[in-house]
Amino acid sequence: xxxxxxxxxxxxxxxxxxxxxxxxxxxxxxxxxAMGHTGVAVIESSELVFFNPAGLVYxxxxxxxxxxxxxxxxxxxxxxxxxxxxxxxxSPMATPLYLYASYKATEWxxxxxxxxxxxxxxxxxxNDWVGSHLVNNIKLQAIYIQPTVSFKxxxxxxxxxxPIYVTGSVNFNRNLNRTLTDLDGNRANVEIDASGINNxxxxxxxxxxxxxxxxxxxxxxxxxxxxxxxxxxxxQNIPNSPLTPFSDTSIKAAMPMPAELTVGVSYTFxxxxxxxxxxxxxxxxxxxxxDIDFENPAIPDSKNLRNYKNSSIYRFGMQYNATEMFxxxxxxxxxxxxxxxxxxxxxxxxxxSNNFTxxxxxxxxxxxxxxxxxLFSHFNEVDASYDYYFEDGTAVPFSGTYxxxxxxxxxxxxxxx
Amino acid sequence: xxxxxxxxxxxxxxxxxxxxxxFDNPVTDxxxxxxxxxxxxxxxxxxxSLTAGYSSGALYIKGQDYSYPNLMAEKFGFxxxxxxxxxxxxxxLGGLLLNGQQIAPNRFVLAVDANGKPGPVRLExxxxxxxxxxxxxxxxxxxxxxxxxxxLSAPGYGNIAGVPTQAANPYFxxxxxxxxxxxxxxxxxxxxxxxxxxxxxxxxxxxxTSGGAGVDQTGNMDPTTYGGNDITDPxxxxxxYSQQVDALIGxxxxxxxxxxxxxxxxxxxxxxxxxxxxxxxxxxxAQLNANFAGYNTQILPGLASMGVITPEEAALRMINFSAGQxxxxxxxxxxxxxxxxxxxxxxxLPASTAALLGQLRxxxxxxxxxxxxxxxxxxxxxPNNPQGIMGVTIPLPDQLxxxxxxxxxxxxxxxxxxxxxxxxxxxxGLAFVDARDALLRLADGxxxxxxxxxxxxxxxxxxxxxxxxxxxxxxYAYITNLILKAVNNTYDATVPxxxxxxxxxxxxxxx
Numbered sequence: 049x050x051x052x053x054x055x056x057x058x059x060x061x062x063x064x065x066x067x068x069x070x071x072x073x074x075x076x077x078x079x080x081x082a083m084g085h086t087g088v089a090v091i092e093s094s095e096l097v098f099f100n101p102a103g104l105v106y107x108x109x110x111x112x113x114x115x116x117x118x119x120x121x122x123x124x125x126x127x128x129x130x131x132x133x134x135x136x137x138x139s140p141m142a143t144p145l146y147l148y149a150s151y152k153a154t155e156w157x158x159x160x161x162x163x164x165x166x167x168x169x170x171x172x173x174x175n176d177w178v179g180s181h182l183v184n185n186i187k188l189q190a191i192y193i194q195p196t197v198s199f200k201x202x203x204x205x206x207x208x209x210x211p212i213y214v215t216g217s218v219n220f221n222r223n224l225n226r227t228l229t230d231l232d233g234n235r236a237n238v239e240i241d242a243s244g245i246n247n248x249x250x251x252x253x254x255x256x257x258x259x260x261x262x263x264x265x266x267x268x269x270x271x272x273x274x275x276x277x278x279x280x281x282x283x284q285n286i287p288n289s290p291l292t293p294f295s296d297t298s299i300k301a302a303m304p305m306p307a308e309l310t311v312g313v314s315y316t317f318x319x320x321x322x323x324x325x326x327x328x329x330x331x332x333x334x335x336x337x338x339d340i341d342f343e344n345p346a347i348p349d350s351k352n353l354r355n356y357k358n359s360s361i362y363r364f365g366m367q368y369n370a371t372e373m374f375x376x377x378x379x380x381x382x383x384x385x386x387x388x389x390x391x392x393x394x395x396x397x398x399x400x401s402n403n404f405t406x407x408x409x410x411x412x413x414x415x416x417x418x419x420x421x422x423l424f425s426h427f428n429e430v431d432a433s434y435d436y437y438f439e440d441g442t443a444v445p446f447s448g449t450y451x452x453x454x455x456x457x458x459x460x461x462x463x464x465x
Numbered sequence: 466x467x468x469x470x471x472x473x474x475x476x477x478x479x480x481x482x483x484x485x486x487x488f489d490n491p492v493t494d495x496x497x498x499x500x501x502x503x504x505x506x507x508x509x510x511x512x513x514s515l516t517a518g519y520s521s522g523a524l525y526i527k528g529q530d531y532s533y534p535n536l537m538a539e540k541f542g543f544x545x546x547x548x549x550x551x552x553x554x555x556x557x558l559g560g561l562l563l564n565g566q567q568i569a570p571n572r573f574v575l576a577v578d579a580n581g582k583p584g585p586v587r588l589e590x591x592x593x594x595x596x597x598x599x600x601x602x603x604x605x606x607x608x609x610x611x612x613x614x615x616x617l618s619a620p621g622y623g624n625i626a627g628v629p630t631q632a633a634n635p636y637f638x639x640x641x642x643x644x645x646x647x648x649x650x651x652x653x654x655x656x657x658x659x660x661x662x663x664x665x666x667x668x669x670x671x672x673x674t675s676g677g678a679g680v681d682q683t684g685n686m687d688p689t690t691y692g693g694n695d696i697t698d699p700x701x702x703x704x705x706y707s708q709q710v711d712a713l714i715g716x717x718x719x720x721x722x723x724x725x726x727x728x729x730x731x732x733x734x735x736x737x738x739x740x741x742x743x744x745x746x747x748x749x750x751a752q753l754n755a756n757f758a759g760y761n762t763q764i765l766p767g768l769a770s771m772g773v774i775t776p777e778e779a780a781l782r783m784i785n786f787s788a789g790q791x792x793x794x795x796x797x798x799x800x801x802x803x804x805x806x807x808x809x810x811x812x813x814l815p816a817s818t819a820a821l822l823g824q825l826r827x828x829x830x831x832x833x834x835x836x837x838x839x840x841x842x843x844x845x846x847x848p849n850n851p852q853g854i855m856g857v858t859i860p861l862p863d864q865l866x867x868x869x870x871x872x873x874x875x876x877x878x879x880x881x882x883x884x885x886x887x888x889x890x891x892x893x894g895l896a897f898v899d900a901r902d903a904l905l906r907l908a909d910g911x912x913x914x915x916x917x918x919x920x921x922x923x924x925x926x927x928x929x930x931x932x933x934x935x936x937x938x939x940x941y942a943y944i945t946n947l948i949l950k951a952v953n954n955t956y957d958a959t960v961p962x963x964x965x966x967x968x969x970x971x972x973x974x975x976x
Contacts, residue, residue, distance in 0.1 A: 121484075123484070123485050123486050124486070125485065125486045125487070125488060127488060127491065127492045128492075129492055129497075129961070130961060130962060130964075131540075131961050131962060131963060131964055132492050132498065132540060132543045132961035133492075134491070134492050134493055136485060178964075178967065226916070226966055226967050227939075227966075227967070227968065227969035227970065228969075229527075229969060229972070230974075231557060231574070231588070231972060231974050232527070232557050233526075233527035233530070233557065233969075287972065287973045287974050288974055288975055289575070289576070289577065289973035289974055289975050290577050290581075290975065291575070291577060291583060291973050292973060427486075429488055429489055439916045439917065439966070440916075440917060442916055442917045444915055444916045444966060445915075449488060451486040451487065451488050452486055453484065453486045455484055
């Protein structure tokens with residue numbers, strides 16, 4: 049009961065809630081997610097490979113492995129009161145995964161490996177909907193593979209990090225404009241497909257144990273630019289006329305996976321309670337514009353201004369070891385949108401969000417745990433517009449009211465030896 | 466373990482699918498938009514090609530989708546509107562067949578010719594809409610392409626037997642309730658709670674597009690004696706129009722909207738081809754002037770002094786070319802025909818010359834040359850005679866030019882019809898749309914919309930289709946908003962409108 053009151057207080061102090069701004073998908077561990085996706089200063093499991101590699105060396109067990117999957121059910125509703133247009137997205141369930149393993153090689157060094165998907169997006173509208181000149185559907189995937197090493201400097205202080213290899217893909221379809229059709233009125237559209245886009249980045253982190261119960265942590269993950277030089281553009285329903293330049297060609301395009309800095313604290317009290325707070329700063333200003341450069345010079349390049357701004361996330365989490373069998377968790381985070389006024393595009397319609405999380409771990413035996421989590425992302429209804437779509441040099445704003453939400457149940461396993 | 470994941474997600478998927486985000490005030494909620502004092506549950510649209518959704522010289526499926534009644538009915542759906550069926554064509558070609566024989570051409574598309582020049586051409590292909598295949602059911606879009614005001618009240622206008630003699634209309638044949646049905650009767654029989662009526666355009670338009678080839682029937686109260694290109698007597702118009710309005714209102718006290726008749730000078734069919742379209746160098750101009758010197762200096766002054774023509778007519782008929790852009794020569798059937806006089810003494814001209822000069826004058830700046838003249842002007846119809854040039858040595862036929870006299874007849878009739886329409890709207894408490902004013906504004910500078918400026922410019926202006934007379938879907942969307950705004954104002958309703966820029970213009974295709 050006491051802990052419930054604490055959570056209620058947290059929920060009230062923060063005014064509003066989603067699951068992450070832009071195309072960040074914060075689902076990198078069921079234990080952490082259940083605590084509002086805090087974890088930079090929580091020494092609990094091999095989820096640290098993502099949250100703070102430096103902490104791995106302080107794990108008690110020699111060998112730790114965590115794996116999990118989430119089911120993302122996200123919904124977007126759009127309406128325009130001037131025309132009565134009303135649309136609901138038809139996005140399929142996305143299933144981000146993670147796998148972490150760590151091994152304490154010596155008393156002062158641990159090594160680890162993480163595979164996770166911190167960026168991604170899957171949004172699908174009905175084809176030819178009223179905003180189809182901006183997006184019909186988009187699927188963005190980025191898989192991070194991160195070997196890690198962690199060094200204990202002393203009992204108070206450790207450092208960690210490692211290189212990150214990213215392999216990504218993007219598939220994007222939109223209509224060419226609001227009105228171009230073939231002879232039978234089928235809307236002309238372009239599908240951009242780029243896969244096997246690879247690049248390298250890195251992560252560095254530190255953990256500071258002020259006391260046995262009080263920890264500070266910090267993690268920085270570098271920006272990684274996913275740059276495709278040989279994607280495909282496929283044009284459909286193009287009228288048979290030399291007055292239109294469209295034909296299938298290859299494309300160049302780049303999309304940043306922004307850098308992220310996290311600092312946080314955790315405090316364990318009354319033996320069984322742990323409180324955690326994380327602050328994320330996401331450097332979204334790297335995402336200026338989504339530009340598609342068509343290889344065929346006759347096809348004008350597609351410039352799609354984004355102008356994201358850096359944004360912050362405030363995360364709060366609580367954990368309670370209720371019994372030997374059960375650990376229960378709850379959390380909350382406030383996620384600031386990186387989208388600026390006038391840049392609200394239906395492909396990632398994210399305003400500020402309030403996010404509520406809960407979960408539990410079942411200790412099956414001394415080695416095996418089942419981790420479950422649940423996230424509900426609440427976005428306030430928002431009147432917004434994207435003002436940087438142009439037809440023949442004239443800006444044609446796309447505006448309306450958006451209401452979105454997301455439900456994300458997740459399950460995971462933790463194995464310790 | 467894998468199965469546990471699978472089943473858990475399956476259960477959750479069902480659960481969360483029902484957790485759709487809800488707006489505080491969804492537009493789909495009853496009462497978000499107001500029907501005001503009107504009842505939109507049964508909307509019936511009555512009119513001609515404009516109501517049918519005719520565009521680019523034909524009626525075809527995509528054009529019908531964008532007809533203004535269909536766009537309106539879609540929005541009426543937010544305020545209690547019911548089903549709205551249109552007599553759909555069979556394809557996107559647009560042509561008509563009568564028992565397998567093509568009787569109406571396919572639509573125009575914008576094609577690029579061998580020299581890279583874009584222009585309208587008829588879409589190739591065999592149409593599949595045979596008017597012998599009657600549609601079943603009743604249709605709320607009662608727009609009949611080609612119909613004049615009195616046609617809507619004419620029994621037998623949908624009888625297939627009358628199509629070859631033009632006593633019946635092939636479009637109405639497809640959905641008339643019986644051989645003897647009238648358009649207005651079939652519309653009223655549906656007991657509309659709301660109607661739109663836009664009729665009268667063809668009562669002047671066919672006269673105008675034929676370059677005044679028909680007759681101004683003002684004074685003739687019997688429309689059964691009219692030819693296809695004649696101007697309808699304004700009293701006939703008033704008579705049939707008020708009967709039609711009464712039939713649509715019925716004892717149901719239906720609400721509705723009346724739309725008036727645009728000026729022909731606001732449509733590209735009459736404004737695209739310049740009157741001085743003939744470029745000449747000084748030498749050619751001088752030679753042509755020499756050819757017409759006898760006509761200018763002897764024949765015309767002579768006939769004027771003989772009293773055969775007035776001095777004003779003589780002045781009007783003078784031919785004069787100069788270096789630069791020139792007005793073509795034309796035949797004007799409002800001029801005195803002097804062919805017979807020229808054959809006799811003192812002129813004793815050869816028959817061909819007399820015929821050439823019979824009703825000859827040069828086009829004036831206030832005349833209107835019709836769009837179809839653009840494919841004729843400056844051509845040499847006889848390949849063996851390079852000197853026989855249309856507009857230069859061969860006069861343009863009268864039906865390619867709408868003279869100022871002819872324009873005045875059209876304008877007089879248009880004004881008379883519009884007085885009737887606006888007067889009836891006021892008297893019956895119906896909404897009124899000044900389409901005349903709206904189209905004049907399109908022609909005079911244009912109307913800004915969400916994406917640019919909508920103008921009457923042929924091909925590029927966005928409002929008019931490739932036949933130069935009928936709107937594009939975007940033009941129809943503009944009209945839809947005009948009507949919806951008038952309806953909202955008159956009946957205190959808040960029916961949502963359309964975004965004009967969401968609707969297409971002309972279709973590009975090379976055959």
